[in-house]
Each structure stands twice: as structure tokens, then as C-alpha cells.
Amino acid sequence: MSRLVLVTLLLAGCVDGGDEGMTVISNSASDTCSFTGEKSQPFRAHGTIWTGSPSGYVFTPLIESRITPIEGGDDAQRSIAITGANVGLEVKAATIESNGTFTSTTVSLTTEQSQFSQLFSAPLPPSGTVNVLFELSPRQTLVAIANAAGTNNLEAEVLATVRVIGRFNGNDIQSAPFQFPVTVCTDCVVNNLGSCVDLTVTPRATGNACNPFQDGVIDCCESETRGLVCPAVAEEPPQVP
Structure with missing residues (x-):
């Protein structure tokens, strides 16, 4: 069973193993920003965003439930109520171009810019999959990275670690961490x-x-x-x- 949920609110992506009740499979890709919730959808392994973007990087993960249905049981009682995601951002590398010369630099983010939660809701049926949308890198984080370059060109590799959170049988649960890299750049x-x-x-x-x-x-x-x-x-x- 697959459902589509759209909610408003950066190496290849990978998932850690564990016994969590749900897992992020991939960052789905679409020419129309419309998603089916199916595993057969194309996916994106690496993102890119311009520092002047008026909004943050839009992340469209495909999430799968590890909760199995019970024969003759009520699927609604085995469904996960997704409530949002906890996001961590780390600038792994940054390069500034000035007068044709490329130099490495360090870009530091404040706790507010690098550790935050995005709130949204979506139902996830047992053994089912669902797509959601939310901002992976808020606008203020893009501005902080761009400010490190001044008037020069900059390219930074930002690694996002995402844990989707929710409720199941009255308990708080979270997904295994999913990592996704995004290039943040001034000349792209x-x-x-x-x-x-x-x-x-x-x-x-x-x-x-x-x-x-x-x-x-x-x-x-x-x-x-x-x-x-x-x-x-x-x-x-x-x-x-």
C-alpha cells in the first residue's frame, strides 16, 4: 500500500541498519514535484542549491514502515503517525574562488542553523511507503554559508542527517538516520x-x-x-x- 502526502515547510544517500519502526529509503525525484509514494520512483543521490534561493532545499524523502500488518487485524492500529523530522547539518568542506585561485575555508554554523526540527504530519500504513516534503536547509543556513565567501564564489558540501519521527501505539519512535549531501554554491x-x-x-x-x-x-x-x-x-x- 502506498500513499502520497505533500507537506510544506544538502557521496550518495545512505541508511544505517537497526530495528526502528520506519526507515528513509531515498530522496525521490520528479519533474513535476508530484510523488506517488512508490519504491519504483526515480531518486536523487546528491543535491545542489544556489545560495541566493529565496527558500531552503526542498527534501522529498520516501519513507517505509517496518511495522508488518496482522492478518485479520486493523491496519489503522498498526499505522505510524509521522509527526516531523530532526535534522542535523554539517559543512564537510568549502572552497572559495578569488581571482582564479581556489582555497579551502572553514564554515561554521550555529546550533540554531545546524540542529533543528521540521514539523509535519503523514500517515504511514504497516509495510507501506509514503513521500513527504520539507525544507532540509532553511534559508538562514544558506545565508550563513554565503556570508563566508563575501563577494567571492563559494562551493560548500553540506551533509544532512535526518531522523523522521512519529508515534506508534502511543510511543515515540524515530527512523534510522539517513544522510544526504547537498552542494551549496554561489555560481551554480x-x-x-x-x-x-x-x-x-x-x-x-x-x-x-x-x-x-x-x-x-x-x-x-x-x-x-x-x-x-x-x-x-x-x-x-x-x-x-
């Missing part, structure tokens, strides 16, 4: 085509459906009045009085 994802007035190519890349500024490419242009416009839209030249 966004393809700047220049002035919106002087566009010489037809913009085609519109970005990821869950967040246009992660896991893909988005064509943008510079507007004198609106700043960076994404996706790019051609503008008429300004009127001369």
Missing part, C-alpha cells in the same frame, strides 16, 4: 543571460519544480527595475522622453 543553477532587454536567446530552462533554484538550471536575466528575473523574460527597451 542560475544561468544569467544578461540584460532582459538584450536577450539574444530564447530562455528555456525554468528550474526544478519543487524549488527553481535547486537540482537543475534556471535561465535568468538582469532587469534595471526588477533586478534578477527568473525565469528570464524579455523586456522592451526603456522609453526615451
